Amino acid sequence: MTFFRFLLFCFCIPSFYAQTADALYIKTFQIKAQQDQFSKNTHLLSSNLEVSFDDLRGNQEEYYYNIIHCEIDWTPSNLPSSYYVDGFTNMQINDFENSFGTLQNYTHYQFTLPNDNTKITKTGNYLLQIINEDEEVVCQRKLVLYQTDIAVGMRISESRDLTNLNQKQALSLTINTQNVSVAFPDQELHVYIYQNGDLHLRTPWLHPTFIQGNIYTYRPTEAMEFYAGNEFLHFDNNEILRNTRFIIKSQREKDWFHTYLAPRSKRANTTYTYNPDINGNFVIRNFFSSNTGTEAEYSKVHFYLKKDEDYAHQKIYVYGNFNNYQLHQENCLTPEPNSNYLSCTIALKQGFYNYDFVTKDGKSINKKWISGSYFETENKYECLVYYKPVNNIYYQIIGYGLANSKEHLEN
Numbered sequence: 001m002t003f004f005r006f007l008l009f010c011f012c013i014p015s016f017y018a019q020t021a022d023a024l025y026i027k028t029f030q031i032k033a034q035q036d037q038f039s040k041n042t043h044l045l046s047s048n049l050e051v052s053f054d055d056l057r058g059n060q061e062e063y064y065y066n067i068i069h070c071e072i073d074w075t076p077s078n079l080p081s082s083y084y085v086d087g088f089t090n091m092q093i094n095d096f097e098n099s100f101g102t103l104q105n106y107t108h109y110q111f112t113l114p115n116d117n118t119k120i121t122k123t124g125n126y127l128l129q130i131i132n133e134d135e136e137v138v139c140q141r142k143l144v145l146y147q148t149d150i151a152v153g154m155r156i157s158e159s160r161d162l163t164n165l166n167q168k169q170a171l172s173l174t175i176n177t178q179n180v181s182v183a184f185p186d187q188e189l190h191v192y193i194y195q196n197g198d199l200h201l202r203t204p205w206l207h208p209t210f211i212q213g214n215i216y217t218y219r220p221t222e223a224m225e226f227y228a229g230n231e232f233l234h235f236d237n238n239e240i241l242r243n244t245r246f247i248i249k250s251q252r253e254k255d256w257f258h259t260y261l262a263p264r265s266k267r268a269n270t271t272y273t274y275n276p277d278i279n280g281n282f283v284i285r286n287f288f289s290s291n292t293g294t295e296a297e298y299s300k301v302h303f304y305l306k307k308d309e310d311y312a313h314q315k316i317y318v319y320g321n322f323n324n325y326q327l328h329q330e331n332c333l334t335p336e337p338n339s340n341y342l343s344c345t346i347a348l349k350q351g352f353y354n355y356d357f358v359t360k361d362g363k364s365i366n367k368k369w370i371s372g373s374y375f376e377t378e379n380k381y382e383c384l385v386y387y388k389p390v391n392n393i394y395y396q397i398i399g400y401g402l403a404n405s406k407e408h409l410e411n
Contacts, residue, residue, distance in 0.1 A: 058105035152401030156408035173218035232354035263304035268372035
């Protein structure tokens with residue numbers, strides 16, 4: 001990148017925010033702490049993060065990562081980068097390698113945070129962007145970094161809403177701010193809860209029910225209730241040409257493997273059945289190789305949903321962490337010609353995947369229209385406590401809580 005283009009890159013950041021969907025050739029973006037099995041957006045500030053993705057064009061393109069500090073509502077903050085990063089916020093990604101022995105050629109990119117050039121020094125909300133040689137954002141993820149300066153206790157129970165008693169899960173919180181000075185709680189503390197690591201599914205800003213000294217208690221309210229949804233569907237194609245449970249056909253067609261999933265039907269208004277899942281996540285794996293970064297195959301996965309009058313006029317999407325829960329044309333179902341099914345085809349790296357079918361109501365995602373919602377469903381909930389003392393210039397994240405509905409509702 002020339003010096004002129006570097007300056008242009010630094011001063012044209014606002015134009016990057018218009019593109020949020022991944023480029024169609026960017027796949028399998030993961031942010032994992034070294035001890036984690038699953039990719040996620042929320043990590044301890046001190047974590048050593050491994051970031052990776054694939055480019056299906058396989059041309060060893062030139063990419064850069066860019067880190068932008070954000071306000072609590074995810075708009076870019078006015079903080080100078082030197083305030084939250086020791087080093088540089090944008091650097092070229094030099095660790096990349098073409099796939100080996102795979103039918104579909106691709107380039108695998110990876111880098112770590114922190115590294116010799118970049119160390120994030122403040123907790124908070126960040127946008128992690130992947131930029132190509134033409135200064136275009138080809139992929140973007142929200143990254144939340146926190147510390148555990150305060151204690152956060154969470155409890156999950158059945159809903160207080162009698163009309164949705166069997167569909168919702170209610171949460172309560174206890175926060176102990178003994179190690180932090182809070183003078184004006186309503187101004188200085190912002191508390192949010194997320195479901196299954198999906199940053200689209202969160203509460204509004206929560207207010208404590210009552211305060212006693214350093215103890216902040218949040219009793220269940222309508223704002224602290226979530227539709228429980230249903231267990232995620234899944235498939236496993238770690239043996240690329242083997243038909244397994246929920247895979248009815250696997251074959252090679254010219255330059256691609258194809259994985260045809262068993263057709264699914266509406267699960268709403270049926271009896272809940274417990275089926276262990278990984279809460280929408282995915283794991284890349286290849287039965288014949290441990291080096292999944294460059295030796296796992298890509299397959300065109302065909303998803304099918306039986307047509308139903310209940311959602312005949314709805315836009316329906318295949319939903320999961322495989323694409324950061326994005327809704328765009330690639331994962332939107334369309335009618336199959338001369339068939340009773342809706343379908344879509346998504347190129348995915350072989351492994352174990354969770355997914356669901358959702359509809360979109362305006363700006364909201366509706367998970368219960370097709371899959372139903374049952375209070376028994378196992379869900380993971382995370383709480384983030386943002387703290388901004390009066391006259392401070394940014395929000396810190398000083399507390400983190402984690403709870404699982406299966407453990408709480410059964411005890």
